[in-house]
Amino acid sequence: MSVTQTLASTPRLRTLGMSAEIAARLRTMIEEGELPPGARVDERAFCELFDVSKTPLREALKVLVAEGLVLHRQYIGYRVAPLDLDELRATFETLHGLEALAGELAAARLSEAALAKLERRHQAMVEAHAAGRRTEYFRINQEIHQVIIDGAANPVLAGIYAALMSKVHRARGAANADTLRWQESHEEHEAIMAALREPGRPRLAAVLRHHSENTAREVLSVVERSLSEPARRLANDNRGQR
Template sequence: MLHEDVVSRIRAILLDGEIPPGARIPERELCERLEISRTPLREALKVLAAEGLVQLLPHRGSRAAKLTDKDMRDLFEVCQGLEALAGELACERITDAEIDAIAAAHAAMVQHYRDGDLIQYYRGNRAIHEAIVSAAGNPVLAGLYTSVTARIRRARYVTPMTPQRWALAVKEHDAILNALQRRDGAGLSHILRAHLRHKREEVLQAGFAETEGGDLTLKIA
């Protein structure tokens, strides 16, 4: 197995929450599971530590990183900035074909909203945001975005999705698509910021927290 694959597989394990935040990462066990020895595993853990997904404690092993409220706020803030930038750049560079693809994804997402299928809605939502970042044509930006969103997603927060919030989010997405189609960079940037700010407020208001024990607390209204 290639080095990068080892990193990806452990990343997936962390993102799936299989090893909860704050929990020790069982070296020996992971070695057996991935059928590799400790050397490549430890190399991967150090890479993931640099990414912020793993926390290394000298002579005390590695743990799945635990996010505080402040961490979450910081990550959202940066994510907002990155998406705003991506939006501006995307408007300068996006092709008609890419816009059409996003419009199609948008329509599908709206249908999931009408169907009340939250899971599929989230999936479509994420695909749209990723498509905008991709359309910015900046791999450096895309890389940072992936890393930051991975850390956010890692938290597996659940926010109470009220009909009002959901309707607002869909409305914002209409505006996002509209700005993209008009290639209005400043406008798109502005809408994306507001959209992310609302999402952040949701998450933090919902009372995001990761407890000492390693499992997460989800305060659902």
């Protein structure tokens, strides 16, 4: 490639780099529930938020459309893709079993170094909870579960778990805003740590499964409400037109 060609391609490369960063930030907002399922993506607002023109923003949105996280309709614009309730139910049912299996394996295989790491991350999560830092709490929560999965020392289990968690991650983020469930989750994590500290860890598998089932119940409830909201709005609009 000549110097002239290189210089000519530089602005495009910068745009692509910028769009990748924007896509990553939007992806995080969607996965952590800041942009809930069905939410409209206001292009003008996000251009102002990221201090960019529409070109890199739309490049980023095309990536998220390809990933299935965002939907695009001509003349309507972009919206965060809705969640599939039936798929979520089936995924959570499988995850309950994986959490319990990880608990059984980690009970025997989790190292002292991993337990020390869990203690540190749990303390950081406690501090985030006390300070009301929901996003930080949610991220540390995920890290703790990953350390336990890694502690099971079963790469096949870890691979299946990662694939399934990618399907439910943004649904969990959407439900994370519920204050009551946040407190319940915090208490359940205290129970997980107590089970991890016990000699032989005989309760760990059951405690992890219980936590997974409670999380699924709340997440599915929140998603079901979000999916029925458009129907309620339509009914209200129809009543108002009578």
